[in-house]
Amino acid sequence: MTKRYLIPVILLIVFALAACGSQKAADPTPAAATPTPVAEPTPSPTPEPTPTPDPAAELLAGMTVEQKVGQLLVAGINGLEPGEDGAQAVADYQVGGIILFGRNVESAEQLTALTNGLKGLNGDYIPLFLSVDQEGGRVDRMPPEVADLPAAYQFGQIADPDQRMNACFALGQALAAQCAAFGLNLDFAPVMDIWSNPDNTVIGDRAFGSDLASVTSAANETAYGILSGGVIAAAKHFPGHGDTAVDSHYGLPVVDKSVEELLDFELVPFRQAIENTCVYGAYVGNPAIPVIMVSHILMTAIDPGRPASLSEPVVTGLLRQEMGFDGVVCTDDLTMAAVSDSYGIGEAAVLAVEAGCDLLLVCHEADNLTAARDALLEAVNSGRISQERLDESVYRLLSLKLDWELTNDPVEVPDVDALNEQIQAVMP
Numbered sequence: 001m002t003k004r005y006l007i008p009v010i011l012l013i014v015f016a017l018a019a020c021g022s023q024k025a026a027d028p029t030p031a032a033a034t035p036t037p038v039a040e041p042t043p044s045p046t047p048e049p050t051p052t053p054d055p056a057a058e059l060l061a062g063m064t065v066e067q068k069v070g071q072l073l074v075a076g077i078n079g080l081e082p083g084e085d086g087a088q089a090v091a092d093y094q095v096g097g098i099i100l101f102g103r104n105v106e107s108a109e110q111l112t113a114l115t116n117g118l119k120g121l122n123g124d125y126i127p128l129f130l131s132v133d134q135e136g137g138r139v140d141r142m143p144p145e146v147a148d149l150p151a152a153y154q155f156g157q158i159a160d161p162d163q164r165m166n167a168c169f170a171l172g173q174a175l176a177a178q179c180a181a182f183g184l185n186l187d188f189a190p191v192m193d194i195w196s197n198p199d200n201t202v203i204g205d206r207a208f209g210s211d212l213a214s215v216t217s218a219a220n221e222t223a224y225g226i227l228s229g230g231v232i233a234a235a236k237h238f239p240g241h242g243d244t245a246v247d248s249h250y251g252l253p254v255v256d257k258s259v260e261e262l263l264d265f266e267l268v269p270f271r272q273a274i275e276n277t278c279v280y281g282a283y284v285g286n287p288a289i290p291v292i293m294v295s296h297i298l299m300t301a302i303d304p305g306r307p308a309s310l311s312e313p314v315v316t317g318l319l320r321q322e323m324g325f326d327g328v329v330c331t332d333d334l335t336m337a338a339v340s341d342s343y344g345i346g347e348a349a350v351l352a353v354e355a356g357c358d359l360l361l362v363c364h365e366a367d368n369l370t371a372a373r374d375a376l377l378e379a380v381n382s383g384r385i386s387q388e389r390l391d392e393s394v395y396r397l398l399s400l401k402l403d404w405e406l407t408n409d410p411v412e413v414p415d416v417d418a419l420n421e422q423i424q425a426v427m428p
Contacts, residue, residue: 055398055402056395056398056399056402057395059126059398060391060394060395060398063394065377065380065381065390066094066377067094068380068390068391068394069373069376069377069380069390070093070094070095070096070373071094071095071096071126071393071394071397071398072096072349072353072358072359072360072376072393072394072397073089073093073095073096073097073359073360073362073369073372073373074095074096074097074098074099074129074131074330074359074360074361074362074363075089075093075095075097075098075099075362075363075366075369076098076099076100076101076333076361076362076363076364076365077089077098077100077104078103078104079103079104080104080105080106080110080114081113081114081117082114082117082118082121084366085366085369086098086117086118086121087121088366088369089366089369090118090121090122090128091121091122093369093373094125094126095128095369096126096128096129096359096397097128097129097130097131097186097359098118098128098129098130098131099131099132099133099188099361099363100114100115100130100131100132100141100184101132101133101141101363102141104141105141105142105143106143107143107144107145108143108145108146108182108413108414108416109413110143111143111182112182112183112411112412112413112414115130115182115183115184115411116183116410116411118130119183119408119409119410120408120410122408123408124408125408126398126401127401127406127407127408128406128408129185129186129232129359129401129406130183130184130185130186131184131185131186131187131188132179132184132186132187132188133187133188133189134175134178134179134184134187134188134189135151135152135175135189135190135191135206136148136149136150136151136152136171136175137149137150137151137152137153137154137205137206138151138205138206139206142178143182143416145416146178146416146419146420146423147419147420147423147424148423149171149174149175149178149423149426150427150428151205151206152171152190152191152205152206152207152208152218152219152222153195153204153205153206153207153208153209154205154428155167155168155171155208155218155222155428156168156207156208156209156214156215156218156219157209157214158428161217164214164217164218165217165218165221165279165280166280167426167428168208168217168218168219168221168222168225169221169222169224169225169228169280170225170425170426171222171225171426172190172221172222172223172224172225172226172227172228172229172233173225173226173228173229173422173426174225174422174423174426175187175189175222175225175226175229175231176225176226176227176228176229176230176231177229177419177422178419178423179231180229180230180231181411181414181419182411182414183410183411184231185231185232185404185406186231186232186234186291187226187231187232187233187234188234188236188293188330189222189223189226189233189234189236190208190219190222190223190226190233190235190236191203191206191207191208191219191236191237192215192219192220192223192235192236192237192238192240192269192270192273193206193207193215193236193237193240193241193242193266194207194209194210194211194212194215194240194242194243194265194266194269195207195209195210195215195242196210196242196243196265197242197243197244197245199245200241200242200243200244200245201247202241202244202247202248202249203241203242203244207242208222210242212265212268212269215269216268216269216272216279217279217280219235219269219273220269220272220273220276220277220278220279221277221278221279221280223235223273223277223289224277224278224279224287227277227285227286227287227289227290228285230404232290232291232400232404233277233289233290233291234289234290234291234292234293234330235269235270235273235289235291235292235293236292236293236295236332237293237294237295237297237332238267238270238292238293238294238295238308238319239262239266239267239270239294239295239297239299239308239314239318239319240255240262240265240266240267240270240297241253241295241297242266243255243257243266244297248295248296248297248332248336248337248338249336249337249338250337250338251337251338251341252296252297252298252307252337252338252341252342253296253297253298253338254297254298254300255297255298255299255300256300256301257299257301258301259301259302259318259322262299267323270292270323271323273288273289273292274288274289274292274323274324274325274327275288276288277289288327289327290327290328290400290403290404291327291328291329291330291359291400292319292325292327292328292329292330293329293330293331293332294308294309294314294315294319294329294330294331294332294357295307295308295309295332296308296309296331296332296336296338296339297338299311299314302314302317302318306351306355307338307339309331309332309334309339309352309355309357310339310343310348310351310352310355311355312354312355312356314355315329315355315356315357316355316356319356320356327396327400328358328359328396328397328400329356329357329358329359330357330358330359330360330361331352331357331359331360331361332361333361333362333363333364334348334349334352334360334361334362334368334372335362335363335364335365335368344371344375345362345368345371345372345375346371346372346374346375346376347375348372349362349371349372349375349376350375350376350379350384350385353376353379353385353389353390353393354384354385354389357393358393358396358397359393359397360372
């Protein structure tokens with residue numbers, strides 16, 4: 001190669017080496033590799049909370065329409081034994097309860113056998129309300145061996161406030177003991193009416209007094225005594241039967257008072273019962289009244305067309321919405337003349353449910369029970385009473401039975417002497 005060609009080649013090599021050397025000096029470390037993106041961890045789904053078991057809802061879901069309608073009814077029976085009408089009510093119609101009267105009671109042994117027999121007919125089905133009107137005084141359903149309790153009025157008129165409240169609480173516990181001794185679990189007591197009309201014969205000394213204060217405190221303390229004794233209490237006769245002169249067993253009493261007047265007087269004891277039956281001293285458990293009985297009284301200022309027991313403005317409007325009661329509403333006996341003179345028993349039963357009542361008393365005659373049941377079934381099947389409305393009442397009834405742990409277990413014939421000692425101890 002000639003010198004003329006050699007020099008350019010040498011220069012090219014030198015420049016190339018210099019360029020490589022300068023590049024290495026400027027970037028002595030190799031370029032970092034581009035990091036691979038790391039996927040964000042997928043959050044674990046928040047576990048759904050385990051639903052709280054609702055035994056009443058579970059029972060309700062498995063019931064037929066016939067069984068649901070049966071739970072709305074409390075039936076009266078005629079004899080000293082369950083008999084054919086008892087078997088029909090309990091075994092065939094699967095009623096929610098039975099109510100006993102003096103006609104069903106002969107002795108302590110017989111009454112125990114009767115309640116056990118009714119439970120036996122019920123088998124392992126939803127336990128019955130075994131109910132009674134046990135107030136003391138002239139409304140007493142106990143066997144003759146059991147000592148009598150004085151009328152409510154005698155307790156309500158005890159002058160010393162502390163002594164009066166202690167006596168009323170003890171009265172309630174004695175009433176509960178009488179009922180529980182014979183397997184009865186629901187007492188339609190106490191009377192919360194204010195005996196403000198001296199011509200009122202159906203209430204009279206069944207009330208704790210004629211003034212607002214004594215009735216509110218005495219009746220509610222008695223109610224709490226019943227509840228604390230393990231028996232369901234039912235306040236009656238909403239919205240107040242004390243200022244009437246007509247006996248609803250034989251006719252329709254009419255009350256012309258305004259809602260404001262009722263709220264200031266007749267309804268005060270019931271409002272107290274809804275909020276807290278224990279008005280004196282300490283209490284344990286739920287002191288709110290679980291059941292309120294609605295009477296057959298025409299409240300013209302609220303509903304001039306229908307008695308309270310069949311009136312939606314009274315039951316749903318006044319008792320539930322205005323006064324906030326969410327427990328069980330029961331009717332007085334639908335066979336009483338205040339209702340039966342104007343409505344057939346079947347229509348009365350349907351109207352009572354439409355009004356918002358949950359438990360319907362049909363205290364006399366098996367034919368009346370059949371008529372009420374048939375009318376309710378027809379009303380549900382036709383859509384007049386919706387499934388939702390039916391389920392609402394049945395759910396309340398099942399919840400009450402479960403809350404109070406009603407059972408079909410038989411009871412032993414009670415120790416009447418011990419029961420009488422408790423009764424004697426509460427005498428005013």
